Every structure is written in C-alpha cells, then in structure tokens.
Amino acid sequence: LAFLEHLPKVELHAHLNGSIPLPLLRDLAREYASSPDAATTTSDDILAGVQRLQAGEAFTDIDDIFSVFPAIHALTSTPASLKRATGAVLSHFLDPPTSDSTYGSVASVAYIELRTTPRATPHMSRRVYLETVLDEIEARAPDAAALIVSLDRRMTPDVAQEVLALAVQLRREGRRVVGVDLCGDPRAGDMTAFVGLFRTARAEGLGVTLHIAETSGNSTAESKELLSCEPERLGHATYLDEEAREVVLARRTCIEICLTSNLSCKTVQQLQDHHIRHYLARNHPIAISTDDILPFRTSILGEYALLLAPKPVGLGLTESEVEAVARMGMESRFRNTLS
C-alpha cells in the first residue's frame, strides 16, 4: 500500500458530479429536502436516486448508472452547492491522505483534470456554472488542477455550440480550461453534429478527449467519425474494432482506463478480459482513472491496486510496470496545463 500511496499519480478522467464524496452528498441531500427547490422539482426518481447513493447500493448496468445522475444534478443546481461539490472533489483527490480533511482523501494525486458538463439551471447560466467550478479550481489548486468542459451527446446542436464557445472564451480569458470532452448516454445523439465542434476545439488549442465505443451498441462508423477529429485521448474505447485500434496505436492516442467503472457498468465482464491488456502488451499510453467515485465506490488507490494485485483479483503487474503506467498518465496530461 505504501508503494501505491507514494507513487506519483494523476487523475485524468473524473466527472465532477459523479465524484462527490458521499458525506457531502448526504449533507446536500438533507439541505435540499428543506429548500424551496424541493417543493417544485422533487420527483420520486430524484429521492430514490439519492437514497440509493446514500445506501451505497450497487448498480446493475450502464442504464442504471445513467438513471442516477438526475438525482445528483438536482443537488448541485445552485452556485453555492456546486462550489461545495467542486471543493470537496478537489479535496478528495488532492489533499494528502494523512490530513483530516472533511471529505477524506484516500490517496492523493499530483494533478487532476476534472471534467463537467455545464448546466443552465433556474439559479445559474452555463457560464456561471463554469465560472463557479473554475473559481474553486483556481483558488484551491492553481497548479494541480484544471478543467475539461464536457459536451453531452444529448445536447442539441445549439447548446453544444454554446458550450464549446464558452470553453474557448474562458480559455482565452486565461481561465484554467485545458480541454473538451464528449460524454453522456453512449446510445444517444448523432455525432456528425459534434465532429466540427471538436475540430474547432483543437484549432483553438484545447485538448480533446472523447468517450468512444463505450458499449457494444456504438457503431464502427461512429467511432471512425469521432477518430477523424484526431482526439489526443479517448475515454473507455472498450469496443473499438481492429481498424480503429490500429489508428489509435499509430497515433499513440492515450486511452483513459476506468477498470471498476467498466466492470460495474458491465461493459467488461471480468477484469482478465479488460482491453487494458491489449494496450499494456504494446506499451501504449494509458491513464488509469476513476470515472465516478460516487456510484462506483472506488478511488484512484483502488484502481492502482487492481493493477498490482495478483491474478485473478488483479492484473498481477510488477511494481516497476505499475510505475511505468503511472508515468504514462502523467505524460498524457493536456499540454499547457502544469506551470
């Protein structure tokens, strides 16, 4: 454990609203229940979702995971609650493990690129959403954290365009926006409308990472289209076909690997079948990441422990192999990030 704790690690694939530490979620849920919002927007689904998270229930598959995000979003729909959520997520990942931080760091990372999808709510615009998250990142961890702005596959073209424009604008204003992401329900949306936006993002100097081929239902045509944007990194990339894998290997595109997430969503049936093996065997860049610590009940330490633990519980890597993997993550940060 000491080896993993002291290993310099980065977190490159963590969704803000999926990474809220449970104690804060409980506080937010309690406060939400007595807020005016609860009277107007509380639905049984939201209450049920929060209760499941509080109970630490396991999720059955990817549909089940996606059903719980509206509940979390209801709790972070004001600038004040979003600021607290961002602060707690940063503390979780960055505070030294020995400190008695309120929201408990398990093993800190040296650097985090946190991602989130800006939402317009009755209490804030998308711009205020992003400014709130950025204010917290810049105040707490100016050298150790940066923001990736997520575009959700379910966004209308107009909203996606607006979100990209915000990312570009905030970066030009000198804010710590380092990239954009494509996330959201893998079965939704027509990616043709997004491709131009990711090309613009690259031309503007933003890093691009795309959730791709996350489920068996994602078509090879879609993956090809997304790869045509030449993203620097890919999220999951579980079901890439042989041709797409060749492209990824040739370009040395970093694959963000979220082991527990893939097992929990059942997009990978067992650890020994995970596509990480394909990339490890070829010394191809990967970044070990958590995805959503809240529903998946994992931590960066837990993800690295899966690499090191003997088979069949883990992948049985040696310490020096794990060190090499951690270095790959470090080298896969979006440029223009660390000072």
Ligand code: 5GP
């Ligand atoms: P947020 O962007 O609100 O901070 O974080 C939650 C959002 O991240 C979810 O609504 C969803 O769009 C996205 N997300 C979280 N986990 C996953 C995942 O495993 N796959 C995909 N495609 N999107 C995810």
